[in-house]
Amino acid sequence: MTIGELAARFGLATHVLRHWEEMGLLSPARRANGRRVYDESHVTTVAVIRIGKDSGLSLEQIRTLLARPGSRRAVLDEHRAALRARIAALRASLELLDHAAECPAEDFRTCPDFTAKVDAYVSSPPAGRTPAAPAFG
Incomplete structure (x- = not known):
């Protein structure tokens, strides 16, 4: 799917997905003509980012969760404590x-x-x- 299709699926502006790509949160495939191509795995990633943002996680925290899944416990425990407070x-x-x-x-x-x-x-x-x-x- 195109960047516009993926963005529309979540009610986002395309620049948001581009920003997430710049931050290393999304890595779309590229066609020969240089356009971004997204698949269902990207839908899951965007959903994870949205859920994280909705729960108050920063993009940096989400990036850590996505890039280093083994570190999730420490990041999530810290955030859960902050939410409880x-x-x-x-x-x-x-x-x-x-x-x-x-x-x-x-x-x-x-x-x-x-x-x-x-x-x-x-x-x-x-x-x-x-x-x-x-x-x-």
Whole structure:
């Protein structure tokens, strides 16, 4: 298939596939006239790249996974730990937002339950977030 056909299959612009090729993520076959030719193995590779991007992996991390499959455990373990930390931070933020939305106090900032949640949130921030940069602010 052509670069346009492969790009269309995933709803991508062709320049994205060219960029991934420059980064070493894709290696299309070339015809005598110099045009790129893709097969079903490239469809799988693009799907892996998209899934990786959707999960928050960088293109460099994805390149490592594709180029050195034996290193996948370390890359994926590190990324999974980062995702778990983000999920914890998002849950804490959601809990604060839910309470603020449902709080019967006229000003939720004066509610003892809300201020206790804020104090707990500030005193032990999830990994990747400092008290000076709350996720709900």
